[in-house]
């Protein structure tokens with residue numbers, strides 16, 4: 172009987188590139204934008220549209236959870252102008268119809284940080300109990316910043332005392348809100364979560380981060396930009412406020428018509444393919460202005476040996492056939508670390524990736540997983556206190572384990588382009604944010620392998 176390629180234990184032979192890639196890759200919508208847009212549309216006072224939403228495990232879990240709390244989300248195929256990069260044509264669109272939020276309901280967060288952090292504040296606004304549960308890994312991911320803050324702001328939440336999932340929010344139909352201090356050094360999503368629902372709290376919300384460092388600042392800027400786009404008033408450190416303090420004024424949110432940008436972090440493996448094979452990749456609709464952390468790839472992959480040009484057609488990225496090591500702080504753009512580590516393992520000099528200790532609490536412990544898997548292929552990676560030190564070595568084939576982490580799977584695929592006989596365990600785990608990955612990857616390589 173043929174092996175089921177979607178079984179978690181299945182091994183996917185990562186395609187080995189036989190030449191330089193030359194491809195145009197249409198990357199689906201951003202997970203982070205789609206899930207923020209869904210929350211904001213659900214909290215608005217009128218219906219809104221999301222065009223070109225990402226359809227992946229994380230976003231379908233978000234949509235399912237909001238529906239369970241009473242929100243209407245209709246999926247349609249639209250034929251309107253997209254607005255993104257001027258492209259016209261048919262595309263999927265979701266119409267979000269807000270309604271009085273209500274329980275009882277059960278929310279499956281899967282292993283989506285955005286769902287497990289953004290929705291408990293929404294649930295405090297529901298009338299009734301909202302139970303949150305998810306994958307075993309979701310029990311280990313930090314949530315205390317959200318739970319403790321919501322309790323201080325007036326919410327009733329039952330958890331098992333660990334400050335983590337599973338938990339029940341006893342929604343009272345409204346939340347008082349006001350000022351709150353949190354330590355968000357383990358996840359920027361604590362701050363984003365409180366800000367997103369903030370306009371609907373009676374007093375709004377003022378979030379003060381009091382911990383050491385704060386990761387993923389571009390994702391907080393994304394939250395602020397998207398809140399402002401739906402009419403919220405937000406004061407930030409950048410707009411003249413105090414450092415590490417964000418303030419959201421209470422008020423109604425508008426229903427908007429938003430086109431979701433391509434996911435630039437999911438563009439990473441395709442850009443990496445150009446770098447690794449000395450080829451060329453065009454990503455259409457790359458935004459000229461964006462808060463997505465993936466935009467930093469233009470600079471990072473250029474420093475590693477590539478070159479890029481942002482044109483009316485999108486981002487054209489080329490590799491020169493040589494990859495250089497890099498010493499870089501990835502604290503702002505942590506989700507790019509697995510892909511950068513994979514490229515760095517194939518470089519002509521060592522790399523140091525810093526500022527990402529919080530990755531130990533992502534989908535898996537990414538620092539441990541990258542170290543183990545690259546080393547099992549013959550690599551020389553060591554973990555540091557806040558990142559990785561990578562000394563390139565001649566690699567050989569083998570099984571690349573993925574720990575149910577989509578970015579481990581795409582990192583393994585990047586290595587497989589340059590190293591024969593790399594087999595990726597459970598490539599289907601890419602469905603978390605990019606269900607089409609295997610097809611897009613083989614499509615990029617074409618019938619002749621590149």
Ligand SMILES: O=C(O)C1=C[C@@H](OP(=O)(O)O)[C@@H](O)[C@H](O)C1
Pocket residue numbers: 202203204284285357358359360363386387390505506529
């Ligand atoms: O808000 C978001 O959409 C995200 C924020 C970041 O989380 P952390 O700050 O927990 O790293 C990022 O890694 C994650 O992929 C998406």
Ligand SMILES: C=C(OP(=O)(O)O)C(=O)O
Pocket residue numbers: 282283284285506533534578604
């Ligand atoms: C850390 C990530 O996801 P999450 O939203 O689950 O935190 C990621 O996508 O790299």
